[in-house]
Amino acid sequence: MMMVFKRKQLVLAVLAVLVGVAGYVNISRERSVSTEEDLEASAGYLGEAQLVESDSVTDFFAQARIDREAGRSKSIETFNSLISNEDADEETRETAQQGVLTLAQNTETETAVENLIRAKGFEDAVCYINNGMANVVVKAESIDSSDAAIISEIVSEQSGIPNEKIKIVELN
Numbered sequence: 001m002m003m004v005f006k007r008k009q010l011v012l013a014v015l016a017v018l019v020g021v022a023g024y025v026n027i028s029r030e031r032s033v034s035t036e037e038d039l040e041a042s043a044g045y046l047g048e049a050q051l052v053e054s055d056s057v058t059d060f061f062a063q064a065r066i067d068r069e070a071g072r073s074k075s076i077e078t079f080n081s082l083i084s085n086e087d088a089d090e091e092t093r094e095t096a097q098q099g100v101l102t103l104a105q106n107t108e109t110e111t112a113v114e115n116l117i118r119a120k121g122f123e124d125a126v127c128y129i130n131n132g133m134a135n136v137v138v139k140a141e142s143i144d145s146s147d148a149a150i151i152s153e154i155v156s157e158q159s160g161i162p163n164e165k166i167k168i169v170e171l172n
Contacts (some may be wrong), residue, residue: 019042057139057171064126064137068110079103106130116154122147127155133165143170158165 082096084087110127117125117138124139134155140147152163 001080058124060171061124061126061139068126068128072107075103076100087109111157112158116158117151120150120154122151125151129161130159133167134159134161135167135169137169137171139172140170141172143168 037114079096079099083093083100085093088096106129110129113129113134113136114125117127117136122138122140126137128135136149136151136155138147143151146170151168152166155161155166156163
């Protein structure tokens with residue numbers, strides 16, 4: 001039993017490192033934002049009905065990815081501290097291990113969804129998967145019902161989330 005537990009910890013540690021590396025690569029690629037003011041100006045646009053300049057929209061997507069990775073990194077840190085805490089009971093450790101695995105799966109799925117949406121001709125997209133729900137922000141002048149169906153199908157096929165639990169927001 002002890003050997004299996006150590007192997008699980010090793011697998012979780014490797015997954016955590018992979019998630020961290022993927023986050024770092026993603027952040028490094030997305031650092032097209034020039035100033036902190038641009039980041040602050042773009043941070044509040046999710047779900048707001050505002051016309052924004054193209055650069056601000058681009059900044060939104062870069063900032064959204066950075067914020068998502070930062071949140072994930074903090075969560076993984078918390079889970080890892082619970083996993084390595086000798087005072088934590090077995091159930092807490094197992095829950096933390098499952099949390100790390102879920103975060104890794106969500107990260108992989110979100111990346112696949114974003115890439116597939118871009119492959120369908122949309123300029124950019126950011127996907128958030130949490131608690132069996134998905135929110136997708138897509139850079140588009142407008143999204144008609146055909147576009148929404150394409151995006152929903154991608155999300156559902158990649159994540160297994162039903163269409164009624166998928167929210168799509170257009171940002172132009």
